[in-house]
Amino acid sequence: MRSPIPDYLASTLSDVRDDDSGAVADYIPELAKADPDRLAVAVAMTDGYLYEAGDTDVEFSIQSISKPFVYALALADRGFDDVLDRVGVEPTGDAFNEISLEPVTGRPRNPMINAGALTVHTLVGAPGAGPGTRTARLLDGLSAFAGRRLHVDEAVFESELAHSFRNRALANMLRANDVVAEDPLITVAGYTRQCAVLVNTRDLAMMAATLANKGVNPLTGEEVVSARVVRQTLSVMSTCGMYDGAGDWMTRVGVPAKSGVSGGLIAALPGQLGIATFSPRLDAHGNSVRGTELFQRFAEEMNLHIMEANSAPLSVIRSTGVIDHGGRPLYVMTLQGSIRFAGGERVTREIVLRTPPCRRVAVDVSRVYTLGEAAHLMLRQTLERLCADGHRVYLVDADARFGPDFAGDLDVGLVTSLDEIRPV
Amino acid sequence: MRSPIPDYLASTLSDVRDDDSGAVADYIPELAKADPDRLAVAVAMTDGYLYEAGDTDVEFSIQSISKPFVYALALADRGFDDVLDRVGVEPTGDAFNEISLEPVTGRPRNPMINAGALTVHTLVGAPGAGPGTRTARLLDGLSAFAGRRLHVDEAVFESELAHSFRNRALANMLRANDVVAEDPLITVAGYTRQCAVLVNTRDLAMMAATLANKGVNPLTGEEVVSARVVRQTLSVMSTCGMYDGAGDWMTRVGVPAKSGVSGGLIAALPGQLGIATFSPRLDAHGNSVRGTELFQRFAEEMNLHIMEANSAPLSVIRSTGVIDHGGRPLYVMTLQGSIRFAGGERVTREIVLRTPPCRRVAVDVSRVYTLGEAAHLMLRQTLERLCADGHRVYLVDADARFGPDFAGDLDVGLVTSLDEIRPV
Amino acid sequence: MRSPIPDYLASTLSDVRDDDSGAVADYIPELAKADPDRLAVAVAMTDGYLYEAGDTDVEFSIQSISKPFVYALALADRGFDDVLDRVGVEPTGDAFNEISLEPVTGRPRNPMINAGALTVHTLVGAPGAGPGTRTARLLDGLSAFAGRRLHVDEAVFESELAHSFRNRALANMLRANDVVAEDPLITVAGYTRQCAVLVNTRDLAMMAATLANKGVNPLTGEEVVSARVVRQTLSVMSTCGMYDGAGDWMTRVGVPAKSGVSGGLIAALPGQLGIATFSPRLDAHGNSVRGTELFQRFAEEMNLHIMEANSAPLSVIRSTGVIDHGGRPLYVMTLQGSIRFAGGERVTREIVLRTPPCRRVAVDVSRVYTLGEAAHLMLRQTLERLCADGHRVYLVDADARFGPDFAGDLDVGLVTSLDEIRPV
């Protein structure tokens, strides 16, 4: 049986594909060469299951999306006190490449602006580590987030370094303020290399899922950083990740996110999933045009918003099993709790991967107390496909809260208890 | 059996009681008269169950804590477009009483600063409603959030109105910018009345719980505002609720909150609970000193942070029941999923309210995958009291993940399956 | 013979007459009614001689051009300390009607923005004077600057008062900050009346000429304010008079100036002249379009720039020489003009380097019209030393303006003409 989720993702890509507004970043030839029509999305669950659609194989430089991950590595390597002494956590209305330092301390206001990211870069690895050691640690760490070995695109690195006057300005200012102690050019070179790490959309989704999974990579099981570090990182992403307009993003999308100049965009919903999109054309703020559109759709349709109480995906399936019902086998799946996107995904996947071993299937939703829009859609499609595959499906809904909406024109038996199911 | 939760709350009050730093707001005599030593906390669950400690009966004027609730009412009454046309959602570093208007539109930056709150006040009720009708709607709405009838303190109202030069300045500026169309003095009088509504700490906790419960008052079951309105309101509280330092509050406490000049402080954790504290002495930002301290403790100990994946409180108890075990009754409670503060509260309350009907009690935590610090503490104390009441308690922990930490010096039988429990 | 100056002025008007860009201020009907084609210029010399061209008879409300004059009156009435305690002197990039208060003190940044002008308005007259007394003082003062009786346009006053929400906002904010102690509406009404005083272009030129003439009205000879007050007023006009772009105005035009929303524009070149133009269409900054053009022409063609309008130190010594006086040699040094430090230095140096060739020395100061403090001191000391060296020194002071002060205890002969000198 086929999962409806990739279809959903592919359909959202189709809806935005024709929007060719915005422009590819062109301040260096290596970015300007990007194919502007590329479009991809990937969703990684916190247990590592991954859905994808579009050009998810295409690699591009990670750019600013490296910032939250390297911030997490620095917090892990140096501790909160050392990092917070050097870089603040407050949002700023400034554009991403402006200098935004606190008046008295000279501290960058947050780790998502370039001044903060340059400082954070110097805080990776052990104190006193040389640039080589630091870059090795950083590549190891980003690879651990992604769950596969990542590499630097040397052409992008060299091209960006040759045009890095703004970052050199920032690094010199940080050096002048004694926020960073090393030669500013070493900082800039290291940071530029960090930005030139190649990823594809799958990698980014898995990196985001690692944040959503309390720092444990869902594929490898490695704890890349601690849950406390993740909490800090997601908090800062939520207020500072989308440059200006923190309040706008929080109200409309409501999930910690980060964008990059090569067209990537990620978000992490704690406990549930990571999402990444890729589309190189940028708006005036430097965010991917179609990526932003996709996230606005996901926010509405996948109930990503962090202010909407989310369920605990592992416990929405109360039980599954085949019982003897009137002398013939009946597969019963009992659901419970609040089922949102991630919960719906669990149910759908359970049915998709483990085809019910008998013809008759009963899904008991009597103990479900909320059913998100996305979960609703997913469950309907899953039941529809079960029917199409020849199963006879019953929806057990003791209080008749979901049944009528749910069933609609589906050929599903609506019952209020297992007893109502005809033995046939 | 007594619940450990009120004890926990009382103990946190004791810990902060001696801190007499800060000062009571004294810009009007009615606020200056407040007893600075008053201290209270209340926690309201989303099903209406309420825990409390300290001076929770003391009434005080709601002041700025009215802002998010009236914002929600305005969104409900006028729709998102009308309200967002007039008031933005972006945080500002300015102090609460400064003018903070957007350069071109003259729109207040957000509804939590006074300029925004004055504008929002005019958007309650039907368009064209007079001041009397508007105030009636507003009192009805705030009362619906609280679940009991609230009233205005006329002395506070009159005193504040006589000193309201700053708000009059703001209202005139809004009138000059055509953001508000009515006579500025009418706006100021209405808003001042809104701020003079009397509440106690229990009211505030229940109002917050109504936000946490998607707009449905847990006591009355009334849907005061829609879930979408609540989502917007909580989002704005999370970025703009604590004046300056949005990033600091988000990283350290991480839950939508609002403070008031009379010493109140509330927070709402979506899907779980509302909390309120009361302590009149304020810090330089105008936030309650001891209230802020209490929230920092709660953030750590109750795992309130919104970036930490939240549990589904209703489904953490997988099953309860008495089985026949070796010919004698055994009460078995099976837990599951991620148990955080609200989940722990559910388990504790279940045991407290429905005393196990037999001597032997088994709590099976084999399917629990995370156990928050607060939940851990609550469960330990609950089991301890069960023992003290003469029960023989077993902790079933198939993978031995919680057992040793849990049991410690408790007289609890640690087993990996029910089979290990001795029949005696 | 006909003077070329009126022809020059008329010709400049012709050159700009066809420019109909900009728009008449229309926030109140009384301003919107202004005939946009009106165009006038007047130049008043510091001796009261006046040149004019265009519609110099047309009256209009003085508006913001009242600000520097009322500032001067406040300085005169209350002293520098009281005024500077309440209003700063620093330029601000803000537009004229924005709130621009210093962060800590709440003081308006300067007297040319509305917040400052409202505050200054309350500082006219004796402390504690009621609004009526204050307005009377203010009208007297403005009339004294103009040299004729001025009146308020009551229609403009009433219309502006009805639309004065922004000024009411400012006045309430000043009241809240304790910068102003009275009822904000009284302040606004008084200030609005101040702005509604009717003037024509000739009046404005004469008012500016009074500033250029050290505070003495060239027509009436009345000292309206002191030279020190004028110095302060012109300094503030030079940095804050033209709203934003202080540096631009200073480099391009270089003369203290002030514009008003009804289309007036004045400038005062110390010691030389006052100029006023009138043309109602305004640019985006609120400055008269054609007025600004005229001033740019004047700046180039009339060499108004204050960095060029320098004194003539070489000409303070009108003549030196030995004459036969009663059969004996008398060394006569005739001084003239305005003698300040550099002029005094020239005189001193002349005497020091070229020791008078005979015993008797007469210094004729009858043609000196101002004598700076430093020059005074230097000359005294020089004469003292001449005496000490054995010279017999006479001070010729036809009008006895400097003599008594000068001589004091010096052994110098005070005479009103050379004839009075004894032939001895």
Next chain:
Amino acid sequence: MRSPIPDYLASTLSDVRDDDSGAVADYIPELAKADPDRLAVAVAMTDGYLYEAGDTDVEFSIQSISKPFVYALALADRGFDDVLDRVGVEPTGDAFNEISLEPVTGRPRNPMINAGALTVHTLVGAPGAGPGTRTARLLDGLSAFAGRRLHVDEAVFESELAHSFRNRALANMLRANDVVAEDPLITVAGYTRQCAVLVNTRDLAMMAATLANKGVNPLTGEEVVSARVVRQTLSVMSTCGMYDGAGDWMTRVGVPAKSGVSGGLIAALPGQLGIATFSPRLDAHGNSVRGTELFQRFAEEMNLHIMEANSAPLSVIRSTGVIDHGGRPLYVMTLQGSIRFAGGERVTREIVLRTPPCRRVAVDVSRVYTLGEAAHLMLRQTLERLCADGHRVYLVDADARFGPDFAGDLDVGLVTSLDEIRPV
């Protein structure tokens, strides 16, 4: 006879000598080594006469005092348009070493902040000149201002260059904004060398006097820059020279000034004099403590304030009268001094109102040392009208400075003395 002026200067030094507040700049050892007790003052008249007191022989690095002079050189070398395209003229409240660039253009706000001074440095000499040529031009130019050959202190240069992270930050930012096209390190090295030029207090006074003297060095007679360049430079000094507090300095001292971190402070009063002080201890703004005190005294006692330092329009007519010339009447009007608009108006008015009583008229301009454009025009027209009215007009111009320009096609007799006038 001894001049009282050196005594006055020495006495002011005595008055401030004991103030040891403030601290010597210590960010590089070469500055920290300065003897903090050094104290000097020098006053240079526009004819080159110099008064001095204290340690006027001590050399120190010029530092920021180079900024206005190099700005003048850049204006001279590249023209106003090129320089103004790159650097603005608006004051900024920022401290001297902060980045203060205009939002859209990235242009430094003015040439007195470091970002502006770095940009200006690159605009000295011919376009495309290499660093060596540029430094040579710059040393030549500064030497021309001082009237003696100046040299770079290589130790200061090298030490400052090693600590120039802030300037490197600025230069990189300017490069990123395409305000400066060259390698940022070349800019910084060149600018650092500019700041390391050694001067003593006498040099600074003479440099300031060159500005006061319309760009002509009073000692050498060389026109270092044009009068128009000087006007621009002095204007910018007056609004931006003393870092923050432009309004404060303008009201209290009122003369274009510039300070440097090594303890120097200069001011130029157009047409009169240049002053310099030297005292290494600095206040929090980076201005010399005792230097500032001295200037406040000079402002009061020497009447330096530019709003008072006005021309003497009444004395431009040295004399008028009818003389017997070859037996026939000749009306002679002798002019003197600097004739600008107001002076020209006096002359014109004299002739217009008191028609010369005889046919022949001689206007003697031999003692006129500057003639403004407007005055020139007015006098030409006045003479033209005299001719038209039937007078025979002679222009007496001993040094033939104004004559040819003046007369042009007028039917005016050009003579160098009254004797040349034909008796006809």
